[in-house]
Amino acid sequence: MQDRHTFEYAIIRVVPKVEREEFFNVGVILFSKRKKFLGIKYHVNPNKLKAFSTEIECDMIEEYLKAWKHICGGYxxxxxxxxxxxxxxxxxxxxxxxxxxxSSKTHSGLCDDPEKTLNDIFNTFVL
Incomplete structure (x- = not known):
């Protein structure tokens, strides 16, 4: 139990038509203060995006998420x-x-390895 550290995460969502409040999950952002970890993982499914809206380009969403990744990395x-x-x-x-x-509201938990936890949450809620 001593090796486990607290973390917080949020699910990243694309909301093609904000007024309709419909969304689908595209990623996860996870923060662990004790492990000095801030990571993001995302994948935009172009078919799912097209099913929600034909007006939004997948490349545009990818560019915005890439900016989030740059912020996470402190670049x-x-x-x-x-x-x-x-x-x-x-x-x-x-x-x-x-x-x-x-993003969703933040959730918290305990983990040994924030990177693995990020991947696990991504696989559960995005893929």
Whole structure:
């Protein structure tokens, strides 16, 4: 039990028509303060996106999610937000928004390996 650390995660959703509140899951973002880990994993299924909306390009969603990945990694091209502390970057990314890309409320748990946990949650809720 000593090796287990707390983590928080949120499911990343695409909401093609915000006014209809319909969405589908495309990714997961996970943060573990003790492990100094902030990771994101995503996959946009073009067929699913097309079933929800023919107006939104899959490449556009991928570009936005790539920016989220840059912010998670703290890369200089992640902009000003990419320079924030890990916890602040996580909070900014999972903040409530009314755009096409949104996140669920945050959930918490315990894990040994945040990377493995990120993959497990991704496989369960996205794939």
């Amino acid at each position: 200089p091209y992640g902009g000003k937000i990419g320079t924030f502390e890990l916890s602040d970057r996580f909070r900014w990314l999972v903040a409530c928004r009314s755009t096409i890309i949104q």
